[in-house]
Amino acid sequence: MEFILEIFIVAFILLVALAFYYEHPKAEIPREVDQRIKLYMVHYVINFVFGLGKIVEKLGICRQLYVLKCFMYGIPPWKSNNLFIKDLKFAGLSSRVYQPKAPSAGPRRGLIYFHGGVGQFGSISMYERLCRCVASESDSVVVCVGYRLAPKHPYPVQFWDCLTATEYFMTTAEEYGVDPTRIIIFGDSSGGTLTAAVCQALVSRTDLPKVRAQIMIYPFLQGMDFNLPSYQQNGSIPFLLKERTLALGMQYLNKDLSFMKNILEGSHVPEDLKLKFRKWLSPDNIPMEFKIRGYKPHVSASYSEELHNLAKPLFETTFSPLLAEDAIICQLPETYILTCEYDVVRDDGLLYKKRLEDNGVPVTWFHLKDGFHGALLLLDYWYLSFPCGRRAMDNVVNFIKGL
Known part of the structure; x- marks a missing residue:
């Protein structure tokens, strides 16, 4: 069981590395932008999704766009009290x-x-x-x-x-x-x-x-x-x-x-x-x-x-x-x-x-x-x-x- 878990962790790390390699997530965050670190983190997540999409497309699993659609589908909020x-x-x-x-x-x-x-x-x-x-x-x-x-x-x-x-x-x-x-x-x-x-x-x-x-x-x-x-x-x-x-x-x-x-x-x-x-x-x-x-x-x-x-x-x-x-x-x-x-x-x-x-x-x-x-x-x-x-x-x- 531990061996399978180790394989999974290694595979996940390789997947993350490949995703970043394909997308080259370099960014310039201007000092004037409020909460620069947060913007940088969100940017990295988005670049990871773009890179992951390229990988699954190259593997013939699905098109990159379908990965983007799933990621950007959105998280619905709670029931509205005034609408x-x-x-x-x-x-x-x-x-x-x-x-x-x-x-x-x-x-x-x-x-x-x-x-x-x-x-x-x-x-x-x-x-x-x-x-x-x-x-x-x-x-x-x-x-x-x-x-x-x-x-x-x-x-x-x-x-x-x-x-x-x-x-x-x-x-x-x-x-x-x-x-x-x-x-x-x-x-x-x-x-x-x-x-x-x-x-x-x-x-x-x-x-x-x-x-x-x-x-x-x-x-x-x-x-x-x-x-x-x-x-x-x-x-x-x-x-x-x-x-x-x-x-x-x-x-x-x-x-x-x-x-x-x-x-x-x-x-x-x-x-x-x-x-x-x-x-x-x-x-x-x-x-x-x-x-x-x-x-x-x-x-x-x-x-x-x-x-x-x-x-x-x-x-x-x-x-x-x-x-x-x-x-x-x-x-x-x-x-x-x-x-x-x-x-x-x-x-x-x-x-x-x-x-x-x-x-x-x-x-x-x-x-x-x-x-x-x-x-x-x-x-x-x-x-x-x-x-x-x-x-x-x-x-x-x-x-x-x-x-």
Whole structure:
């Protein structure tokens, strides 16, 4: 029995070592981040899961993504004392509705939430705590959409699912005690991408109520330039590392990862698109205060037509909403954008903020100077929570209450 236990311990140690070897969990934790050791520990756990996923995929057991999905499924909280929580189908899509139990003088605001996970992992359960906080603290009805995930359901199914669920909620809002004119679309990370894309798709719809507002938490908004100041400064800062960002995006689009290095260097962008998008996607549009930690203007590598053809989905507005035309942007609803200083996609949010403001769209912007990608997701997860996540939630709730 002791021999079997020793074999098991040795095998487990080897598995841990291999997982770390495959993922190379190096990280830079800025001194300005509160509770740095905790962030470092969580980063190591996440890297272990990514590495373990690679091992089981190489062994032919299952794909890496399935390991990530299991790990990020989420830990449900206890029964709520102040919310009615129901699992329903919205146009055939799994959704969870959070309704405050307290009486209301009239119809409430309604929020439809799109979770992050790069269209491949994440779940309603993973975002249970966040949605409960929003519903309870803002006295709003919240719907979290369980859109279908890649690779089983290839991109852009995720966008169409979110659009379908939004249309359904808008037409049935009154059944949930919601004012149809006070519906807010809300998402974090790639859920922020979906939020922007859905809002853009709805601007010309006359058969539906107008979206009251959109809320985007550290959104990914463009797949054209991976050398903006935030990518240069924060490429090794948890949780969204620079290369991991593109790797997950390419997997989402079902593209070959062997072209990643060339895309990171900008070889997928032809000169005519550079000229077209320069006014929207130029580092010159990023305030100098966000360059002082270091920025070197990037010179793109030689253009490859083959790579451009492969990477065309990166330019679609369902993947890169920042590239939408001004005729669409100017019709968007009031917007809230949260950015984090130590986040590779920080500048996506800053650039979208400027685009919206230049087109006359009211923008409320909140910047977490000690924040990092994923800070809000860890809210209310006991020891794993970070103070910046609580501040972010308080600010988001205050915005919602003002609508």
